[in-house]
Structure formats: structure tokens, C-alpha cells
Amino acid sequence: VELIPVNAAIVIQQAINGVVLGSLYVLVALGLTLIYGVLVQINFAHADFVTIGAFAAYFFMHLAGGSYLAGIAVALVAGGMLGWLINLSIFAPLRRMGGELPPLIATIGVSVMLQNAMLAWFGPVPYAFETPYSQQVFRIAGIFITMQSILIIAVSATTIALLYVFMKFTFLGKALRAVSQDYETAGLMGINPNHLILLTFVLASALAGMGGAMLAPVLVLTPFAGASVIVKAFAIVIIGGFGNVEGTILAGLLVGLIESYTTQFLAPGLIDIVVFGLLLLMLAFRPTGLISERREENV
Amino acid sequence: MGNPVLLTPIERLAHSLLRFGTLKTSGGAMRKSSGLLFALGISIGLMATAPTGLAQDKTIKIGGLLPISGPGAYFGAQDKQGVELALEELNKTGVNGYKFAIQYEDSACGPLPATQAARRLIDQYKPDVIIGEECSDATLAIMPTIAQAKIPLINAGSSAIKITEPGNPWTFRIMPNEVMQGVDIATHAYNDLNARSAVLLYENTNAGIGNAKVFNETFTKLGGKIVAEIGFGREVNDFTAIATRIAGLGSVDVIPTYTLEGQGLKITQALAQAGVVKGGDGPAIQLGTIWLPFGFEQKAGKSSTGYIRIVQFDPTDERDIVRNFVGNFKARFNSDPTHLNAHAYDQIMLIADVVKRGATDAQSIRDALAATKDFVGVTGSVEFDETHQNIRKDTMHYMETRLDLSWNALKWN
Numbered sequence: 053v054e055l056i057p058v059n060a061a062i063v064i065q066q067a068i069n070g071v072v073l074g075s076l077y078v079l080v081a082l083g084l085t086l087i088y089g090v091l092v093q094i095n096f097a098h099a100d101f102v103t104i105g106a107f108a109a110y111f112f113m114h115l116a117g118g119s120y121l122a123g124i125a126v127a128l129v130a131g132g133m134l135g136w137l138i139n140l141s142i143f144a145p146l147r148r149m150g151g152e153l154p155p156l157i158a159t160i161g162v163s164v165m166l167q168n169a170m171l172a173w174f175g176p177v178p179y180a181f182e183t184p185y186s187q188q189v190f191r192i193a194g195i196f197i198t199m200q201s202i203l204i205i206a207v208s209a210t211t212i213a214l215l216y217v218f219m220k221f222t223f224l225g226k227a228l229r230a231v232s233q234d235y236e237t238a239g240l241m242g243i244n245p246n247h248l249i250l251l252t253f254v255l256a257s258a259l260a261g262m263g264g265a266m267l268a269p270v271l272v273l274t275p276f277a278g279a280s281v282i283v284k285a286f287a288i289v290i291i292g293g294f295g296n297v298e299g300t301i302l303a304g305l306l307v308g309l310i311e312s313y314t315t316q317f318l319a320p321g322l323i324d325i326v327v328f329g330l331l332l333l334m335l336a337f338r339p340t341g342l343i344s345e346r347r348e349e350n351v
Numbered sequence: 352m353g354n355p356v357l358l359t360p361i362e363r364l365a366h367s368l369l370r371f372g373t374l375k376t377s378g379g380a381m382r383k384s385s386g387l388l389f390a391l392g393i394s395i396g397l398m399a400t401a402p403t404g405l406a407q408d409k410t411i412k413i414g415g416l417l418p419i420s421g422p423g424a425y426f427g428a429q430d431k432q433g434v435e436l437a438l439e440e441l442n443k444t445g446v447n448g449y450k451f452a453i454q455y456e457d458s459a460c461g462p463l464p465a466t467q468a469a470r471r472l473i474d475q476y477k478p479d480v481i482i483g484e485e486c487s488d489a490t491l492a493i494m495p496t497i498a499q500a501k502i503p504l505i506n507a508g509s510s511a512i513k514i515t516e517p518g519n520p521w522t523f524r525i526m527p528n529e530v531m532q533g534v535d536i537a538t539h540a541y542n543d544l545n546a547r548s549a550v551l552l553y554e555n556t557n558a559g560i561g562n563a564k565v566f567n568e569t570f571t572k573l574g575g576k577i578v579a580e581i582g583f584g585r586e587v588n589d590f591t592a593i594a595t596r597i598a599g600l601g602s603v604d605v606i607p608t609y610t611l612e613g614q615g616l617k618i619t620q621a622l623a624q625a626g627v628v629k630g631g632d633g634p635a636i637q638l639g640t641i642w643l644p645f646g647f648e649q650k651a652g653k654s655s656t657g658y659i660r661i662v663q664f665d666p667t668d669e670r671d672i673v674r675n676f677v678g679n680f681k682a683r684f685n686s687d688p689t690h691l692n693a694h695a696y697d698q699i700m701l702i703a704d705v706v707k708r709g710a711t712d713a714q715s716i717r718d719a720l721a722a723t724k725d726f727v728g729v730t731g732s733v734e735f736d737e738t739h740q741n742i743r744k745d746t747m748h749y750m751e752t753r754l755d756l757s758w759n760a761l762k763w764n
Contacts, residue, residue: 059599061599062595062596062598062599065595065598066592066595069589069591069592069595070592072589072591073589073591073592076589171420171424175425175428176419176420176424176425176427176428177424177425177428177429177612178425178612178613178616178650179650180616180649180650180651180652182652186620186624187652187653189624189626189631191626196624196625196626198624201591267588270588270589270617271588272422272588272613272614272616272617273613274422274424274425274613276420276421276422280586280588281588283586311589311592312592312595315592315593315595315596316592316595316596316599319581319582320581320582320583320584320587320592320593321555321582321583321584323584323587324584324586
């Protein structure tokens, strides 16, 4: 592998690219880590909530003539509503039946069902998701950034801040953390775990939907769009520490930067080798993730 | 998956009667036997009174191995439209007493699903001829299975040279292969665009690597310089980092790009945002081959200004055959046909052409295909060489994207 000589502007540019990409990963991975934190369950359908959010924003803009910013809000609501509906109709009844495996398998079933429903409704041809902000490019001293990238960073940072405030300072946030730490004891303290599980699902799905709207201008928008980022999101959640929000944020940004610099200094074809190599190293030497919330190992 | 085998009216009636005969009823075995006898009697009676023109009920069975799911699913969706139109036109009258039926299987643009789909198609449908796949890796994977079954395969979408080199008795390709396209576009880039430096962008697949290699060899032989070769996986979404790397290489004349539509859109937009290509007021011209469908420019927007690419179908072509196709397609699907629609249409029309020349089964279809010298389709003409590669260059049309996103035909061939 040949190293490519670069100047400082390129190094800074790739740092910006990495932070933008990492911010998108964080938006997707946060929902995964929230669900795992509370339910100790992996949601394989999360990718499809991302895709549905992207399509919700797309059709809101193209059919209803709405703005992109309003489209992000629509995607957030669409994701949350879908999460509420699917949890109520599929996951909650399965959880009541007991056992960890049925809800896990059900997430795979829901994923396949949603993908094929979208394929039937929206077709397989890639959609071009353009926002007015993608074409607004700011160039300073050999460095460029689009308005869309600024928006991605701003929305991600705001979301992270709001989530932090919600989790740390509100009653519901504290209750969520209590359920996450000890499901049964939280129930004995007067907290209804089922309501909080529903809240977690809605919150995670809404985040996925919004992540879809933010990712859509970057993604190749097809019914399978979310699947292309979800594997990376899983890797981020494991690297960050399953169920740990701070760790997920750190790992998301780290993976974004690794991807950018691997593209610059090595080759884009090596991105997955580097990212998943890091994942294996984490599993081998620090299985609790970058920031460990639980004392037991993640796998 | 796929449509049921085309049955004659008599066969359909007999089938339904036989199903009736096997229903579980309170009458038990006696009732079942009566049903069977009744069905047989009716069938024999109908056959005896059937008109003598049974030749019209003879069917050429076509297998369609198309990507219907996954990132290449847009290929399958558009191919099916072209196939449907051709079949509707042909089955109005039939050809030499034959009608045409197709059964699709989802080959998903990948070697493993394509091989499984080919096996299902051959075992269950037993086609006389197969069309597909679109992606080179998938086509290469299905070729041995189809050749072993001694069924001719007509390919219109895969450019990898290995598909027809060193020759396969059962595989025919009507589109220009990667060498024909690569040599042609590299030569035009050097001679007509005065390009002297290039960055190669390609997906890490047989076709992507193969296309890039041919461009590299031809361009450097002519005196050009390849500044960088950048391969990437199909899972890459964000191309900003790649565009940044290219921007850091300094001024580049041309950027030949080999990827599917979705990633192609993102690459073009990222290169424009980084100020590398003409669409972003940069100096480089992006070059492409037949990978991108009609309508790419409208999706990519201003970023695609100045993009030059080979298209295999020119909807502005004034030939009658093309005008009729465009008119009928618009009437049927309410949209302009893409090169994928046109390719699929030509594949079916080529099968009709060999049936018209007397072919009736897999072996005779293969022989007639091999002897094809002057088939005229909507994408161009077809003449197969000894490797079963179409050698006609009129299938390569060069188009440059104007500022208003319309096409400027360069008339290089």
C-alpha cells in the first residue's frame, strides 16, 4: 500500500469529511444503543426505520412541496409513529410471551417485511434526494464545506445535547436509565417498565427516521438504503460500548474520521478492513467498549 | 417468483378439472376417480374438436435472469418493461406459428443468488433460451450452469471481457464488451478531448476493475498518464473523502468512472462539490460507459454538466425502428425508454428473429444466433464474431451533458 503525500488543507478537509460522516453514523447508532441499553435487544429492523425516514422526507418534499427542514421533522415523526406501531403490534406481544429469541427474530422479520413493502411501493430505482443546501458550497483556503454538511453537524450536535439533557435531568430520562440498570427493581419503585420500553422504541425509531432524512442526500436512496449503513452502525455501537450513549457518540466520530483518512492515505477499498479490524481489536482487548457502562462483556 | 408457465386453454381446463378430481370430499375415492375420468373425457373431447391451427399454441419459453432485488434492482424493473413491450408486440400474431412466454427469476446482481436462480429456472421452467444477467459477476457465475444445460444465454448488460473470451458456445453478448468500450473511449479522450492525465474511479467488481484496466492500458499506450486508480466497494455511500483525495492530486483532464447508478450519482455530486469536474466549475471531464441509465443527468443535476458517456440507446435516433419503439413505449408506460428498456426489447426481438429464421428449440436457437450477421435492433445492429461477441460499433453512442441537462450527441462513431 502506497502512502499518498498531502498538504495541510487536505488533512483538515478530510477531518471535516470525517466529522460529517461520523455525525450521520451517530444519529443512526444512537437508536440502536438506546434500545440495547433498555431492552438488551438488538434491533435488526433499525436500518429500515432509517430508510422509511428518508422516504418520508423525500415524499414530503416532492409531493407536499414541503421544505427540507420540515421534512426532517416529518421523518422524525414518521419514524416514531412506525416504532410505536410495530412495538405495540409485534414486539410487545412477543415480549409478553417471554424469552429473548422471539423478539430478536421478529426484528429480522420486520426488517424483511419493511424492505419488501418499500420495494413494492417505491420501486427499486434509486431516488435522487436533493436539498437546497447540498449545492451551497463554501470554499476557504482550499477547504470546502457544504451547507448540508453544516446542517448535519448542527442537527447531530443538537440531538445529542437534547438527548443528554433528557437522560440526565428529566424524570422520564432518569426512569429510562433506571430500567436500563435494573428492570425488575425499577418496576418495584413504581416505574412501569412497559411504558418506558415503548418510549425507548419510539425515541430510537424517531432518531432513526431523522437520521434517514439527514442521510438521504448522502445515501443511494433505495428501499435497501439503510442496510448499507447499519452494519457500520452496529460496529460503532460495539466499539463505543453496547448501550452506552457517550461511547456511541465517540465511536461514531472515530469511525467517520477513520474512513476519511483511510480513503486519503490508503484506499477506499480498505475502509471495512480498518473499521472491522478495530472492532475485532476492541472485542479482544476491551470488550466493554470505549466507555464501559456494564461490567460484563458485550459479547 | 415469476409468472406461471404459459398453458394452452385446453391444458388449463384439464388442470383445473384434475384439481377438482383430487379434492377431498365426502365421496372419497369413488368421487376422486369419477372426477379424473370426467376430466380426461372432457380433455380428449376438446382435443378432438380443437381447430387444426395448433401451431399457434407452440411456445418459445424464455427464461429471464434479472436483478429484481438489491442495489441493481432498477436493472430488472426496466428490463421487464422492455420485455413486456416486445412480447405484447410479438404475441399479437406470433412468429412462424410460435408465441413467446417468459418466466423471471431474481438473480439479484450477485454470483450466489444468480446461480441459484439459474438452477431453479432450468430445473422448473426448462426454457429454450435465457436472457440476463446485468452484472458481470452474476453473468460469469451463471454461464457454466446454463452451458451445462445446453441453453443459449443472451446477455445485454455485462461488459466483462471474460464473458465472451475465449468464447463460450452458449453465451451471446449484444452489447460492446469492456475492451471495445474501454479502447474506444480512451482513444477518443486522448484524440478528441486532448486529455493527457486521468484518474480512474471504479467499483471493486470484475466489471469495474476490468473496465478501468482497459482504459489504463489504452490511454498510457497513447501517451497519457494515469494519476491515480481508486477502487471502492458497493457499500460506500459518502464519496466526499474520495473527491477530496482527487482534488488534492492537482489538475486532471478526465475521470473515467465505472459504477452503478446510485453510487454514480453520489460520485458526480461529490466531485462537483469538491470543484474537481466541470459540473462544479473544475477542469476535469467525467467519462462513463453504458453503466448509467437514461435520466441520470436529471437526477445528478448541474453536477453532471460536461459529463461524457457512452449510451447504448439514443432516443433521439431518427430511424423508424427507434421512433416506433419510443412511441409504443411511451404509450405503454407513459415514460421515455432507457437503454435498459431498449436492451431487453432487443434481446426478445433477436430471439424472435432467430425463430423467424427457423429456430425452434435451444440447439437451433443457439445455431441461428451464432449465424446472426445483420440483425437490426433499436440499440444498434448485431453481428456475432466467433466468440459470440457483437462486433458492431453502432451500439456505442457518445453523449455530452449540456448545462440544461439535455444530451449533445458527439457523433464520434
